[in-house]
Amino acid sequence: MxxxxxxxxxxxxxxxxxxxxxxxxxxxxxxxxxxxxxxxxxxxxxxxxxxxxxxxxxxxxxxxxxxxxxxxxxxxxxxxxxxxxxxxxxxxxxxxxxxxxxxxxxxxxxxxxxxxxxxxxxxxxxxxxxxxxxxxxxxxxxxxxxxxxxxxxxxxxxxxxxxxxxxxxxxxxxxxxxxxxxxxxxxxxxxxxxxxxxxxxxxFLSNGSLLHPELFPVRFTNLSNCAFNVTGHVLPPHFMYLPADGAILPANGALIDMHDLHGIGGELLRLVATALRFRINLKIPMEKSEIFSTDSLNGCFAQLASGEADLAVGGFSGSDKRRHQFATSAVYHQSYFIFVVRSERYSGPFGQLIRPFEPVVWLCLLATLLAALICARCLEQRVRLQHPVENLIASTTGNPVPSHRVPHSSFLRHLLANWLLLTLVLRCAYQAKLFDVLRIPKQQPLPHGLAGLLRQNYTLISSGYHDFYPRQLTQLMEGNFSERYQRLQQARKGTRLVTISLDNNLAHWQRKRRRGSRLTHIREPIYLYQLVIYFPNNTILKFSIDRKIEQLRSSGVLSHIERRYLPAGNFGQVDSNVELVTRITNDMLHGLYRCYVALMAMAGLLLLLERLAGRWSRLRRLLDWLQ
CATH class of the missing domain: 3.40.50 (Rossmann fold)
Structure with a gap:
């Protein structure tokens, strides 16, 4: 029943x-x-x-x-x-x-x-x-x-x-x-x-079926060349407005040529506008775009809330906890929020040449060289040596001393031999240490994550306070990420400053300043930043734009745009943030030791044959014939 x-x-x-x-x-x-x-x-x-x-x-x-x-x-x-x-x-x-x-x-x-x-x-x-x-x-x-x-x-x-x-x-x-x-x-x-x-x-047909199988037509695929108000937040490389004539955009906005839009979000907006057939009346507010509360909005969000704009684009996060006042599109790009610091060299561009020896060793070597120069000058006057200072410097750097300048006294020959042996040992030790030094980074090691920054008392340069960083270690600074980067770049050596931005911003900065930038990032990201387009809650454009974003993302068009604005390897000095490589050990040099023993054995054999050839004429004639 x-x-x-x-x-x-x-x-x-x-x-x-x-x-x-x-x-x-x-x-x-x-x-x-x-x-x-x-x-x-x-x-x-x-x-x-x-x-x-x-x-x-x-x-x-x-x-x-x-x-x-x-x-x-x-x-x-x-x-x-x-x-x-x-x-x-x-x-x-x-x-x-x-x-x-x-x-x-x-x-x-x-x-x-x-x-x-x-x-x-x-x-x-x-x-x-x-x-x-x-x-x-x-x-x-x-x-x-x-x-x-x-x-x-x-x-x-x-x-x-x-x-x-x-x-x-x-x-x-x-x-x-x-x-x-x-x-x-x-x-x-x-x-x-x-x-x-x-x-x-x-x-309905006479047989009870529909004439067309689709019930709900796809909405707003053709917006009849209407003009929509778009508010943009300039944030390279996500959104940039670069007109060909360099004209300044009026405060109340103007209809623009869509080819003047650049950046990941700018080119996405251009493709969507072309596909849905609508024009763009662009507005770029002067103040920063922020959501403080329901009644306190700035920039693009204020224009959205007041009805002056139909959508907002320009590197906006889809996970903002105060975004309930607006509707958001599907995610069209993901980026990481990171810490940015300045990398420091050990001792300038020639610091690597000094690092093999400690300062005490360099002082001892300098004192030894000065003592040798003084002795050479004294011996020049008493024994009448030919160019003793020149011979000393030449032998120190590994150059040979001419035979006619070699002293005839056995005592002086003994001093020269000891000096040659000492400089040989020092040069070999320096070259070995230099080879090991060149294998490690030129920059000083960076802090490891947020804990390392707090442990070393880095000061955060930011436009506001954040939950993940102490207020007493935060210094407020107005402006965009480029101005904060300049502050880090021009800070005095040894100043411990850090700022935050998207990794895409850092990549764009490094791409524009390949030679002069000294900025790098901390490997540990803060959080994942998902970029979306913002709409008013009563919008009719959201779902049509969402469908276009899904089509462009699944077809690989968005990935192609990202590769053009964010080529690989543009974060700059990434190698300065790796762990120190392991030092050379004896286990790694077994083959070198075998070659060295073989060469020494061959040299000893040749020396023995040469001594024997001086006594036996037949052996000398045999060696001459072999040569």
Whole structure:
């Protein structure tokens, strides 16, 4: 036995309104069936079962008046029973209460109304999450009217739906001649003439099927070359306005050539405007774009809230905790919020040549060289050596001393041999240490993440205070990221300053200043920054632009744009932030040791043969023949 309709509807989980009451006399008799209403119900069943009931949906039946004529009450009762008998197992319903002034919409909703005024008086409740969803309304209009009155009723319903922020609405109605058709609307006429133009979008054939398989036409694919107000926040490389003539944009905005838009967001806006066929009236506010509270807005957000702009673009985050005042598009780009610091060299461009020895060692070597020079000058006067200072410097750097300058005294020869041996050992030690030094970074090691910055008392240069950094270590500074970068770049050596920005901003900075930039980033990111376009909450453009963003992203067009503005390897001095490489150990030099032993053994053998050749003439003749 089929349970009562009321019990079935109360157990459901979604929304619907039923404003019907059964008259006592109808409980015991079956009223006559209205054939026209039956045909309208069959059409509604056909559409609902194929386009509504296959999704998360609701059935909403609303009656305009409480004291309707008996004939109208019977027709609506007949249509409701027909729909519930066929769709009760597929559609979720909830009883309508007279006190329920506000109803919550659902993605796909079927309405049954007596006339247009019933839908106009329906109040829908939107939470912040519902502003991000796209709704589809199928409205069954029961009243039969002449063509002009029917057109007026459809226009009123479409206008009421747009006021409720419902852009996908289709009206199913029966014409005065009995034909059943589906009606939709166009918001803009040719040449951007304002107004709602309703038209018949589909109709039922004699076999009970639709002429076109699509129920809801795709909205706002052609905006008839209308001009929309766009407010932009200049933030390279995300959004840049670069006119060819360099003209300054007026304060109240102006229609621009879309080829003057650059950056990731700028080129995205250009592609969307070309695809949807609308023009751009660009406005760039002078103040910074920020949301302080519901009543305190600056820049682009203030223009959005006041209705001066229809959308805002320019590196805005989609995860701002105060964004509930606006609607946002789909994410078109992701970037990391990072810490930016200045890399410091150890001792300037020639510091690597000094690092092999400690300062104490360099002082000892300098003292030894001075003592050797003094001794050479003294010996020059007493023993009359030829160019002793020149010979000393030449032998120190590894150059040979001419044979006629070599002293004949055994004591002086002994001193020269010791000096040559000492300088040889020092040069070998220096070259070995220098080889090891050149393998490590030239810059001083950077802090490791946020904990390292706090441990070393880095001062944060920012335009405001942040939860992740102490206020006592934060220094406020007005301006954009370029001005903060300049502050870090020009700071005195040893000053511990850090700022925050997007990694794309740093990449753009490094790309423009390949040679002079000394900025780098801390490897640990702060958080992921998702870039979106902002709209007013009552916008009609969001879902059309979302579809275009998804198409451009899935086709790889956005990735191509990102690669042009953010080529790989533009973060600059990334190698300065790596861990110090391991030093050379004896285990790494086993092969070198073997080669050295082999060379020494061969040299010893040759020395032995040379000594023996001095005594044995036959061995000397053999070696001469081999040479």
């Amino acid at each position: 089929r349970p009562p309709v009321g019990l079935l509807l109360l157990c459901s989980c979604c929304c619907c309104c039923l404003g019907l009451g059964l008259a006592p006399e109808q409980l015991f008799g079956r009223p006559p069936v209205d054939r026209d209403v039956q045909r309208l119900g069959e059409a509604a069943l056909h559409v609902a079962s194929r386009h509504i009931a296959t999704r998360i949906n609701t059935l909403l039946v609303r009656q305009h008046c409480l004291h309707c004529p008996a004939e109208l009450d019977h027709q609506q009762r007949q249509l409701t029973d027909q729909l519930l008998q066929q769709l009760a197992l597929h559609m979720s319903v909830l009883f309508y209460r007279a006190s329920a002034f506000v109803q919550q919409p659902w993605d796909y909703t079927l309405f049954v109304v007596n006339e247009a005024e019933a839908f106009e008086q329906l109040h829908l409740n939107y939470t912040h999450l519902l502003h991000e969803r796209e709704f589809y309304f199928l409205i069954v209009l029961m009243v039969r009217q002449p063509a002009t009155e029917l057109q007026s009723s459809v226009t009123r319903i479409c206008y009421a739906a747009l006021v409720k922020r419902i852009i996908n609405v289709v009206v199913l109605a029966q014409q005065d001649d009995g034909k059943i058709a589906l009606y939709s609307y166009r918001l803009f006429r040719e040449h951007c003439t304002p107004g709602i133009h309703t038209y018949r979008s589909n109709r």
